[in-house]
Amino acid sequence: MKATELLKSANKEETALLEKLEPTRFPQHLAIIMDGNGRWAQRRHLPRIAGHRAGVKAAREIIETSARLKLSMLTLYAFSLENWRRPQAEIDFLMRLLREYLKKELPTIHKNNIRLLVIGRSEQLPEAVRRDIEEAMRFTAQNTGMKLVVALNYGGRAELVDAFNAILDRVRRDGLSGFQADEQTISQHLYTAGLPDPDLLIRTSGEMRVSNFLLWQIAYAEIYVTETLWPDFSRARLFEALLDYQKRERRYGGLGSSGGNSSGSGQRAAARHA
Numbered sequence: 001m002k003a004t005e006l007l008k009s010a011n012k013e014e015t016a017l018l019e020k021l022e023p024t025r026f027p028q029h030l031a032i033i034m035d036g037n038g039r040w041a042q043r044r045h046l047p048r049i050a051g052h053r054a055g056v057k058a059a060r061e062i063i064e065t066s067a068r069l070k071l072s073m074l075t076l077y078a079f080s081l082e083n084w085r086r087p088q089a090e091i092d093f094l095m096r097l098l099r100e101y102l103k104k105e106l107p108t109i110h111k112n113n114i115r116l117l118v119i120g121r122s123e124q125l126p127e128a129v130r131r132d133i134e135e136a137m138r139f140t141a142q143n144t145g146m147k148l149v150v151a152l153n154y155g156g157r158a159e160l161v162d163a164f165n166a167i168l169d170r171v172r173r174d175g176l177s178g179f180q181a182d183e184q185t186i187s188q189h190l191y192t193a194g195l196p197d198p199d200l201l202i203r204t205s206g207e208m209r210v211s212n213f214l215l216w217q218i219a220y221a222e223i224y225v226t227e228t229l230w231p232d233f234s235r236a237r238l239f240e241a242l243l244d245y246q247k248r249e250r251r252y253g254g255l256g257s258s259g260g261n262s263s264g265s266g267q268r269a270a271a272r273h274a
């Protein structure tokens with residue numbers, strides 16, 4: 001199937017980009033740091049919250065498009081542990097916006113066979129938000145299509161701290177005095193246990209930093225930073241990012257296809273699991 005057939009409605013620009021995409025080489029897991037809502041609003045002399053509202057619209061479009069492209073996983077950084085440093089009014093608005101989004105979009109998410117998951121310290125979120133999230137996760141739990149992972153009250157270091165403490169608890173409980181952890185032990189105790197690592201990490205708004213996002217999981221992710229502010233991140237901008245990704249050579253520390261005796265995907269898988 002051609003990538004163009006995956007989208008029912010595509011304008012001229014989108015079709016031209018889709019024609020160039022190779023549908024067998026999409027990232028399995030796309031992760032996005034959705035940044036730049038505030039600046040988008042500022043440039044329009046609007047309050048920051050208008051930027052967040054526009055950001056939700058962009059998110060809706062990217063979620064639906066990713067599901068149509070049959071990506072198996074999309075992780076969106078929606079609220080970091082550090083975002084509590086913002087004015088209370090902005091935080092309250094973001095929480096309200098999230099609940100509003102879930103209420104409005106859940107039927108569409110469900111219809112598109114998307115399964116919703118949330119990562120982060122959700123126990124510290126306001127009760128109402130927690131309730132809505134839990135309900136949305138339950139509602140979509142049986143869906144077999146794309147996994148939509150929302151990082152909410154998420155911090156990469158906090159995730160590692162939580163993982164280490166969970167491991168320590170297990171060691172103490174089971175009296176495993178000689179226990180030695182390996183990479184798998186840590187992966188299995190992260191919020192993302194059982195989920196694949198991101199293949200492509202996109203950050204919008206031009207900041208060249210990871211802002212405490214998926215620190216462990218992005219070890220070998222391809223990174224794509226675009227100046228586009230998140231509310232302007234349209235389908236066409238996503239296709240450009242995917243095209244850029246498809247031109248990359250992922251070597252995982254080896255020599256890749258241009259050097260030495262590379263044996264392709266087998267070698268890559270071995271490197272991944274070394």
Ligand code: IPE
Binds near residue numbers: 037205
């Ligand atoms: C990203 O946009 C959304 C959240 C962090 C919730 P920002 O609100 O960080 O926008 P800028 O970076 O200030 O432009």
Ligand code: IPE
Binds near residue numbers: 078079083207211
């Ligand atoms: C990262 O954006 C967090 C989210 C997108 C939710 P920030 O705007 O919070 O990151 P910094 O402060 O620029 O590093």
Ligand code: MG
Binds near residue numbers: 035036037
């Ligand atoms: Mg920001």
